[in-house]
Amino acid sequence: MLLVHGKKLAKIKEFTDNTQACTSCKSFDLRVKIFKQYQHVYMIPVYPVGDKVVEIRCKQCDEPILQESLKKEYAKKGRAPFYFYSLFILIALIIGWAVYADGRDKKNTALWVASPRAGDVYIIKREKSGVTLYSFLKAANVAGDSIQLYQNHLEYTGKVTALNNDDYFELADMLSISKQGLQQLLDKGLIDEVKRDYDEADGFNRLK
Numbered sequence: 552m553l554l555v556h557g558k559k560l561a562k563i564k565e566f567t568d569n570t571q572a573c574t575s576c577k578s579f580d581l582r583v584k585i586f587k588q589y590q591h592v593y594m595i596p597v598y599p600v601g602d603k604v605v606e607i608r609c610k611q612c613d614e615p616i617l618q619e620s621l622k623k624e625y626a627k628k629g630r631a632p633f634y635f636y637s638l639f640i641l642i643a644l645i646i647g648w649a650v651y652a653d654g655r656d657k658k659n660t661a662l663w664v665a666s667p668r669a670g671d672v673y674i675i676k677r678e679k680s681g682v683t684l685y686s687f688l689k690a691a692n693v694a695g696d697s698i699q700l701y702q703n704h705l706e707y708t709g710k711v712t713a714l715n716n717d718d719y720f721e722l723a724d725m726l727s728i729s730k731q732g733l734q735q736l737l738d739k740g741l742i743d744e745v746k747r748d749y750d751e752a753d754g755f756n757r758l759k
């Protein structure tokens with residue numbers, strides 16, 4: 552059975568102490584290892600759990616040192632490392648990235664509507680009887696103040712960022728719009744996003 556979640560013991564610190572004597576051979580040469588458990592989900596650490604476990608052993612005679620007071624003292628030196636919170640860090644990074652990407656897309660959309668270029672694809676969003684419909688327009692060419700636009704074939708009921716495999720831009724039936732008209736589409740919220748520098752997989756190069 553796959554172990555989905557559980558606890559795992561990890562060594563969080565290891566050091567040598569030359570200030571305490573071995574109880575057996577009296578050497579001042581102790582190796583200290585501090586362990587702590589963390590809760591994991593699919594092997595990804597979520598948070599630390601339980602008390603620290605301290606293991607002290609003399610480096611000269613290899614005898615374990617069992618003094619509880621010394622163990623307690625050493626335990627203070629170990630802190631749960633950041634990776635014990637990997638899941639939270641991961642989630643924070645994903646959210647951070649999504650927020651950044653969304654901000655970047657909005658900025659690009661505004662910039663690219665203001666200076667259209669042939670090949671730009673506009674994702675069009677409109678409301679019809681309470682349903683949000685998505686479709687695409689693609690700038691075929693930009694000449695002076697006029698932009699010639701291809702329309703795509705299908706209309707989508709959910710948010711889309713690429714053409715379906717069987718969708719394409721239509722060569723016949725092109726639209727013409729002024730730069731100001733394009734800006735108005737954005738201002739009215741009809742342009743949801745602009746795509747530029749897209750790749751072949753998005754299907755934006757299919758024309759029929």
Ligand SMILES: [Zn+2]
Nearest residue numbers: 573576609612
């Ligand atoms: Zn010793």
